[in-house]
Every structure is written in structure tokens, then in C-alpha cells.
Amino acid sequence: MTPARPAPVTPTATYRLQLQPAFPFAAAAAAVPYLASLGVSHLHLSPVLEAVPGSPHGYDVVDHARVREELGGEEGLRALAATAREHGLGLVADLVPNHMAMSPRHNRALWEVLREGPGSPYARWFDIDWEAGGGRLLLPVLGHPVGAELERLRVDGGVLRYYDHVLPLREGTAELPLPQLLDAQWYRPVWWRLARTELNYRRFFSISELIGVRVEDPEVFEATHGTVLRLLHEGVLDGLRIDHPDGLADPDGYLERLHEATGGRWTVVEKILADGERLPRSWPVAGTTGYDALRHVDGLFTDPAGARELLGLYRRSAAPQADRGGDWAATARRAAYEVLGHELAAERDRLTRLASRICADAPEPVLRDRAPWALRTALEELLVRMEVYRPYASGDAAAVVTEEAAEEARAAFRVAEEAGAVDAVRALVLGGRGPLRAEFRARFAQTASALRAKSVEDTAFYRYVPLLAANEVGGEPGRPGVSPAEFHAYCARVQRDWPASGTVVSTHDTKRSADVRAALAVLTECPERWAEVLEQVARAEAKTPDGQLAWAAWQTVFGLGPADGERVREALLKHVREAGLYTSWTEQEPPYEEAVAAFVAAGPCGAPGERVAALRRVLEPHIGANVLGTALVHLTMPGVPDVYQGTEDECRALVDPDNRRPVRFPPEESGPKAAVTRAALRLRRRRPAAFGTAAAYEPLAAEGPAGEHCLAFARSGETVTAVTRLSLRLAAAGGWRETRLPLPPGRWADVLVPGRVFEGYARVADLFAELPVALLERAD
Secondary structure: OOOOOOOOOOOOOEEEEOOEOOEOHHHHHHHHHHHHHHOOOEEEEOOOEEEOOOOOOOOOEEEEEEEOHHHOHHHHHHHHHHHHHHOOOEEEEEEOOOEEEOOOOOOHHHHHHHHHHHHOOOHHHEOEOOOOOOOOEEEEEEOOOHHHHHHHOEEEOOEEEEOOEEEEOOOOOOOOOHHHHHHOOOEEEEEHHHHHHHOOEOEEOOEEEEEEEOOOOHHHHHHHHHHHHHHHHOOOOOEEEEOOHHHOOOHHHHHHHHHHHHOOOEEEEOOOOOOOOOOOOOOOOOEEOOHHHHHHHHHHOOOHHHHHHHHHHHHHHHOOOHHHOOOHHHHHHHHHHHHHHOOOHHHHHHHHHHHHHHHHOOOOHHHOOOOHHHHHHHHHHHHOOOOOOOOOOOOOHHHOOOHHHHHHHHOOOOOOOOOHHHHHHHHHHHOOOOHHHHHHHHHHHHHHHHHHHHHHHOOHHHOOOOOHHHOOOOOOOOOOOOOHHHHHHHHHHHHHHOOOOEEOOOOOOOOOOHHHHHHHHHHHHOHHHHHHHHHHHHOOOOOOOOHHHHHHHHHHHHHHOOOOHHHHHHHHHHHHHHHOOOOOOOOOOHHHHHHHHHHHHHOOOOOOHHHHHHHHHHHHHHHHHHHHHHHHHHHHOOOEEEEEOOOOOOOOOOOOOHHHOOOOOOOOOOOHHHHHHHHHHHHHHHOHHHHOOOOOEEEEEOEOOOHHHEEEEEEOOOEEEEEEOOHHHHHHOOOOOOOEEEEEEEEEEEOOOOOOEEEEEEEHHHHOOOOOEEEEEEOO
């Protein structure tokens, strides 16, 4: 008799743990009593399947059939699940359907493809363009052109070795002389720099070490999801986080298949929504992982007027060129052109070949006679103008690849007839029958999503830096503030359409933790004071490599507060390499990077940095108001909040790997934020219906001279959240005075300061007498 499947459960709150060999399942199990005491309902685990040995994150999967041995294997995962159940917790796991590690010695499926070629039963697993490679898979693993590396390539029995790389040999080729042996393989080891233009497999963004997986193939789906589905059906796991669905050929079809296979388990997708974009209504998921919530919460504590002043100061101080960091739209556009012509040139060229093939054989005369260069130009001009990650089969592609964008794209051609290539490409994006056209639409969408991520998040965010807090995943640096009305409208929409969606403010991928961004947001309330400090530090002897880096460095140490100079230096070296203006990951400029390190040591982390630290100390009450306000809004707004490890209390972290440092459980000490976090999470656990899928969200408007500085809302008539926003501006304007907050009918007990009760109209000055935030629970 088949045991009944566990009924789907919606978490009340999750806690994200970054598993790694130094923090395996057993360590997570030891932390369970403490995590359960916080009030969360589920642990949210980073990927648990077999990964490259030593991987600190687990996104480089090598075997979907096995739970990662370095973490404790399936036995360790089941033991963790049992311990969690004993304390009333469930497990949610991160699933990576888009790619696997390009590590043949560890990835058996890939090993077989390299050994047997396109005839291997595993060849269908991977997104490889065999035709483009002349029937061979390009492996960009050599440190120099192959002619300079022959002495380091050696045959050892049935394998080919190159440093740590181990590759299989095609049957019957082991005795051939080395040059002929290399030519006889189903793969071609090449200089790593050839990946930019010659690569013939789909990868994760521009990371050649991760190869795309074809989960749109039902057989591949079954093979790569069988273990996770079994763990779900056996009750070991309760839900899933889906990593990067935008990389898939058919996200709509994949999510439908996954929903059916899981029996409707709670599933959220790492979908980054652009400003104004909506999650496809047809997707059978609970919602996103929550970066859209992050942008709205951050925006509440950002003064738009002050942000504009900061922008003016930044332009005068750093003097960036408009398209190299001075203007957001121009910077993002230029970055897109650069990424498409450099890191993603292979993907662009694959699209061009496919478009040329379709147009040459098209039954519609209007598509014919299109030169490859014209199609490539049309593709570039349309891709760089997309303002969302990608189109979907369930949506209207014409609303994504718009006629307005096409009109602009045509201007890139001098001859009007040649500009017809834009219409040809757009027609292929918008529809048409046949497998080649379906493939083109899928690859166009996949390339668009990679371009958006690389050009915006990984390039433009590091070039346009007037307010670092706005440069966050899902953020809109060109419009950093969010009004209370916008926030309330967003929350009402989430509660109506996606009430079980995830919400986050810090993750393993955020470029700065929520508390660093909360500190930086205060600068929008005092841009003139920031300008004064920068004038003072500019007179110091620290030599500045470039103005944009200096501006970002001073903001970094302000947001981080006192910290080890090594952390700041490493984060800023990553910053300048991602920006790619004077150095990069692949074309490093040692003299410039040495100048950056010297500046960081002598300036932001030296004596001049004390002036920035002094300003932070003066502003600490207002930073604290933002920290607590961000936490409380996040934990009580519509959706399922995810607390990233270590952020239940104040956590100041920079971009990875800084934000993935080990966390101590339980922490040695705790502060005000920890108290707010525990209170809010325990309230959610006590009153799940007040925050659940059938809950209500009601904005509350404070009345009086400082009403705009109080953001408040009620949940289902059972709880009230109130926080202070723009507290520095509030103090300058004279404080709360007679501002009042009309509460819903009844008596309301203060959850954060026990013993206090409010009803009717609460004086906001009294409400915030002890803390800059308040959480009330119906007392009658």
C-alpha cells in the first residue's frame, strides 16, 4: 500500500541556512532548538544535492540522484528533518534546475558525453550546439593556446590529464600521438579566452564552469528531479525554492510539470521582477523569492529628494561620464552593449546563426534576404532595449520586445531596407510555427535574461554609484524611493494575488545586507552633511585611483561601520572588477588594483575614515530606526518572510563571499533587532491566520503634522505594525508633536514593550516613546 503523501503546507516564516562542508546537516541540526525558539516554521536550506567537492554554496551540482555526502548524505538530511520535526519545524530546499557543474571528473553524466559524444544517452541532458563545434564540445580549460600547453597535457591510462582536470578518452584513441589524440576526441580543450566567442554550450550567465541542462526534456526532468521529488513525497522536505527559472527554455512548462510532480508543494521562484513587471499569473507557484519586496521595503526609508541631491553631489565629485556611471539609463544601456559584445558574444552569435537559417528558408518573402551582420545588429539593438529579463510563452512578447524599441533599433541602420532586419527578428520573437522558430524564441529569452543579469546587476550596479543602497538585486537605481502609497498598493496586490509569496531583505546574493543599506539610506536625509565629510576626507593624503571608486568606498565604510580592512579591500576589489572600467576579472590591471588597495588602506580604512565613522556615530539613532523599521515591516507585511542566516540581529555584510561567512548559533549576544525579530516571528506563529493566504491588509494613515513619517498597517484586524520613516527629517521638522495614529476598534497590547495598551487614537510620540517601531496585538 502506497503511503499517503503529506499535505502541502505553507510556511509562516523561513530561516535560510548556507550549508557547506564546514556547516553540514549535523551543524544545522544542532542549531534547530535556537532557530525554533525564534518563531520560524521552516528551515530554508541551500542546495542539498551532490556538488563539486569543497563547494561553499552547492549551486555547482554534479549528481541529482544523491544528497551531498560532504554535508552528511541522505542519512544526515533525514536526521536533520527528524530533529526539525521534533521542534515543530519543516524543511524547504533550494533546487537548481538550470545548470550543472562543468566538472567531468565529478559529473558522471557529463563524463559519459565527453567519452561517447552526441550518441551518449546523456547527451540530451545538456544544451550543446554540436553543429557549431563541428561535432565536438569546446572545453575552455587551458591557461594558454593549446600549442603552449602540450607539455602539460598527458595521457594517463584511459584519461587525459591537465593539472586538476581529468577528461575521458574516446574508445580506441589512447595510443595515438598527442596532437592526433586531441583531434580524435568528442571534445576540444582550448584556451579559456576562446569561451567568449567560440563556446558551443549554454552556460549560467557567462560562467563557463556551469553548463546548461535541458529540463524541458521530460526524461531529463525525471532524471534530475527524482531524488528531490522522493524526499518531498516522503515528507523529508516540505517545499522548494527554484533557482534562476529565467535560464530555462520553457519556464511555464517546467513549473507546470514541477507543480504536478510535487503535488502542489509550496514553491517560490527566484524571479527578478523589473519595476512595474508582474509575475505571470499562470505560473502554479506561491510567488517569487522576494526581491520585489526588498525594493519596496528599502524604498520606504529612502528620501527621493535627498537621493536626487546625492546624485548631484556624486556627479560633481566623481565626474563620471554619462554612460560610464553618470546617468543610470545611459550606463545600463552601454553596459548591455559591452556585455553582449564581449561576455555573451557566443550566445549572440548562436542566435544570429539560428535567425539566419530561419530567414533563409522562410516561406514568408519578407523574412528573406537578410544578411547575417544585419540580423546580428538587429538582435543587439533589440536585446539592449529590453527593460525586463525576458518574455514568456504565457505572456505577450510584444509588450516585452516593443514596437517603440524596434523603432529605436531601426535607427542603427543607415539604409532603410537593411533596417528591415529589426522587423524580421521581432517577428521571430513574437511567434511563428515550427521547431526552429520555437528554439529561436527560447534562446532569445535565455540570452535576454543572461544579458539583463550581467549588464545591470553585475556591471551597471558597480558603475552608477550615487547611492549604493539602491544598487540591489531587483532594485531601480534610477528611482530609489518608494512612497507609502506605493508600498501599500504593492502589499495589497501581494495579499490579493500572491499571499504566500516569499519576501526577503537580505540573502546570499544581496550586494549589501539590509542593515548596511538601512544605514546608507540615512544619507538621503542629510546629503549636505555627507558632502561636508567628503570635502574633509578629500583633503587627506590618500591618493584616489578614480572618483567613482572613491565615492563607493566612502559609502561602503559608512554603511559597514568599524570593520576589518581586509573585508573592505576585498569587496572593493570585486567592485572595480565587476565595473570593468579600469580592470576586470579577465583583464586585470595590477597597477590599478594595487592603487585601489593602497587607497582603501590609507583612506576609508585609515585615519581619514574616522571622519566618516564620526558621522555614523552621530546618525546612529536614525540608522537604528531604519534597521528596526526594515526588519519589522519585512516580518509583518504580506507574504512569507525569509530570514537570512545571522540577520535576526543587526548584521553588517557586503557582497559574497563576505555575506556567506560562518554564523554562530546561538549568537553570543543580541540587541534590539533580535528582540523585534523574535517578537514578530512568534506573533506570526501565534496568529498564523492573521498573516496567511486568507488574511487582510489594511493601511493605517497617521494624522497630524508628521503623519508622513509614520508607516502603519493592520493585518486581519488582529495586529498593527507601525514604524518611523525618515527619522532625521522628522527630527529636523520638530518631531511628532500632536501626530496621532487611528487604531482599529478594540484594545491593543504592545508586543515589544509589554504592559502598554492603546486604543482609539494613539499619540505617535507615545507609541514610539521606547522604540522607533511598534507592534501591537489585539488584546480583547
